[in-house]
Amino acid sequence: MNRFFTTLHLLLLSVSAASAFDAPGFVSTIFGSNQVFQHSEPLTIFGWALSPSVSVSVTLTAADGKKSTTTTNSSETAYYGAYYRWDATLPPSPPSFSEYSLTISSETTSQTAEMTNLLFGDVFFCSGQSNMQFSVEGMLGKDDEIAAADDYGGIRMFGVGQPAGQLSGPQQTLPTVALPWTVVNSKTIVTDPGNGDFDQFSAVCYMSGRHIFTDILKSSTPVGLISSNWGGTPVEAWMPEDQLKGQCDGGKARDDKLNLDASSGDDWNPNADHVLYDNMITPFEKLVVKAAIWYQGETNVGYWNYDCFQSLMVESWRKMAGWGDMAFTFVQLAAYDCGGSQALPDFRGVQLKAVDITPNSAMITAADLGDVGSPDGDIHPRNKTEVGRRLSLAIDKLVYNKDLDSAHMGPVVDVDGIRILEDGVSISFRGDTIGGGLHLEEAQVCPNDELCGNAVLSLSGNRGDVVIDDVVVVGNSTIELRKYGVDGSKIVGVSYGWGDFPLLKVFSSYGVPAAPFKAEV
Numbered sequence: 001m002n003r004f005f006t007t008l009h010l011l012l013l014s015v016s017a018a019s020a021f022d023a024p025g026f027v028s029t030i031f032g033s034n035q036v037f038q039h040s041e042p043l044t045i046f047g048w049a050l051s052p053s054v055s056v057s058v059t060l061t062a063a064d065g066k067k068s069t070t071t072t073n074s075s076e077t078a079y080y081g082a083y084y085r086w087d088a089t090l091p092p093s094p095p096s097f098s099e100y101s102l103t104i105s106s107e108t109t110s111q112t113a114e115m116t117n118l119l120f121g122d123v124f125f126c127s128g129q130s131n132m133q134f135s136v137e138g139m140l141g142k143d144d145e146i147a148a149a150d151d152y153g154g155i156r157m158f159g160v161g162q163p164a165g166q167l168s169g170p171q172q173t174l175p176t177v178a179l180p181w182t183v184v185n186s187k188t189i190v191t192d193p194g195n196g197d198f199d200q201f202s203a204v205c206y207m208s209g210r211h212i213f214t215d216i217l218k219s220s221t222p223v224g225l226i227s228s229n230w231g232g233t234p235v236e237a238w239m240p241e242d243q244l245k246g247q248c249d250g251g252k253a254r255d256d257k258l259n260l261d262a263s264s265g266d267d268w269n270p271n272a273d274h275v276l277y278d279n280m281i282t283p284f285e286k287l288v289v290k291a292a293i294w295y296q297g298e299t300n301v302g303y304w305n306y307d308c309f310q311s312l313m314v315e316s317w318r319k320m321a322g323w324g325d326m327a328f329t330f331v332q333l334a335a336y337d338c339g340g341s342q343a344l345p346d347f348r349g350v351q352l353k354a355v356d357i358t359p360n361s362a363m364i365t366a367a368d369l370g371d372v373g374s375p376d377g378d379i380h381p382r383n384k385t386e387v388g389r390r391l392s393l394a395i396d397k398l399v400y401n402k403d404l405d406s407a408h409m410g411p412v413v414d415v416d417g418i419r420i421l422e423d424g425v426s427i428s429f430r431g432d433t434i435g436g437g438l439h440l441e442e443a444q445v446c447p448n449d450e451l452c453g454n455a456v457l458s459l460s461g462n463r464g465d466v467v468i469d470d471v472v473v474v475g476n477s478t479i480e481l482r483k484y485g486v487d488g489s490k491i492v493g494v495s496y497g498w499g500d501f502p503l504l505k506v507f508s509s510y511g512v513p514a515a516p517f518k519a520e521v
């Protein structure tokens with residue numbers, strides 16, 4: 001095991017429940033100076049007063065001095081025995097790099113808070129397991145990215161802390177904050193708050209946001225990034241309890257070892273059902289986000305119905321007040337040595353199916369981005385720059401330029417477009433997924449044949465399988481394999497990239513590879 005999982009293991013053994021919680025503040029800790037709020041949407045600020053039914057005033061002041069104030073009353077119901085929630089909603093503000101400030105006060109209880117250097121832009125929520133947690137410091141190409149970060153003060157980041165114990169049920173306040181809202185620069189993107197491995201800001205989240213900011217928004221709109229993740233955790237930890245009552249069962253997918261009762265006993269286990277949803281998602285309920293970015297699944301490899309879990313999770317997140325119809329983008333698992341069984345390729349196939357059952361979603365593949373030399377283990381490939389770039393293309397299509405073609409996801413095979421030729425096989429891709437046309441790339445070098453086996457294209461015939469990497473592009477949307485040389489064998493199936501460590505060769509004009517696929521012919 002690599003050092004990250006070892007640390008996590010120790011963490012599991014050593015913590016006790018319900019320790020190290022921050023008391024609910026006068027203003028929720030999801031807010032703070034340097035924050036980017038979602039532009040053109042009502043802005044809800046909330047917190048807790050020390051008495052019931054007291055008046056709380058919230059004033060937003062623009063750089064030109066223009067003010068907007070709203071007054072609300074704290075509730076009559078106590079939260080944690082002594083705190084009374086208040087919510088105040090201000091009207092929408094346009095995108096802005098000029099700094100706003102917020103003043104929040106209760107005359108009755110003399111509580112006040114002040115936040116400065118606030119911007120309005122687009123807000124993204126990043127979540128998942130260790131490949132999302134993986135820090136900027138560990139990624140390939142970090143030196144250039146870190147140096148360039150001094151130009152990106154329009155990007156602001158917030159890191160959710162990993163609680164040392166759980167509170168039962170969906171929380172309104174974050175148990176702990178790792179990184180309060182912080183302006184991106186070359187120091188802050190590699191600041192280590194000191195809670196363990198992969199603890200600096202998420203590389204995938206930052207690189208997605210950086211590409212959105214520079215390539216799509218052309219630095220015209222601020223970007224806010226929220227990172228809430230935990231290595232080694234299954235999807236069930238990120239879903240609400242009521243969605244785990246059998247909707248996705250009916251098969252042998254779930255490993256009962258994971259199905260721990262979150263509320264029993266003192267032992268805090270971040271792998272338990274719904275605990276991370278309750279402690280690291282719901283505290284953001286009223287914060288408006290534009291899109292979510294999800295990189296998770298390694299822990300769920302083997303689930304034939306992961307698509308069901310993931311789509312229910314998205315549905316539950318979208319039910320939160322500020323999340324509405326947010327776009328949802330996710331990463332198809334990268335190449336790593338998963339033991340060479342069919343489990344990892346099959347799981348990638350299930351991830352691909354999830355796109356079809358989740359409206360307003362997109363998947364990008366990382367299946368070609370393997371990295372056997374990664375010091376954090378091959379399960380943690382370091383090319384997060386490219387993962388972020390591909391995610392930003394998906395977000396461009398879902399959020400900013402809906403009429404773009406779908407080539408952002410990489411070419412998608414047309415299953416009715418696979419034909420057996422006299423001396424080969426011809427495979428067509430959907431015309432809306434190729435951009436300006438398909439091309440081939442020598443994506444990677446295979447680290448060893450056992451890992452790559454059926455990596456490129458394999459034809460199954462009644463006399464066994466043949467593996468072929470001799471592919472040509474014909475026209476804009478078709479690839480052909482010629483002289484496959486299966487003597488007298490009748491070809492019954494085609495699979496592309498169907499291995500732990502696929503070598504993907506077929507790319508759209510955006511430089512995004514076709515995700516692995518398998519089809520009968």
Ligand SMILES: *[C@@H]1O[C@H](CO)[C@@H](O)[C@H](O)[C@H]1NC(C)=O
Pocket residue numbers: 053055071072073
């Ligand atoms: C707050 O409470 C006061 C006194 O009970 C009441 O007059 C006022 O209408 C309330 N304001 C809001 C915004 O509910």
Ligand SMILES: *[C@@H]1O[C@H](CO)[C@@H](O)[C@H](O)[C@H]1NC(C)=O
Pocket residue numbers: 140141383385386443
């Ligand atoms: C990451 O992957 C992309 C696509 O394969 C490649 O062009 C790029 O050079 C890689 N980045 C690094 C730093 O290796």
Ligand SMILES: *[C@@H]1O[C@H](CO)[C@@H](O)[C@H](O)[C@H]1NC(C)=O
Pocket residue numbers: 436437475476
């Ligand atoms: C390929 O696509 C380009 C640009 O869309 C188009 O002009 C060209 O005619 C296409 N070629 C073929 C062979 O379909």
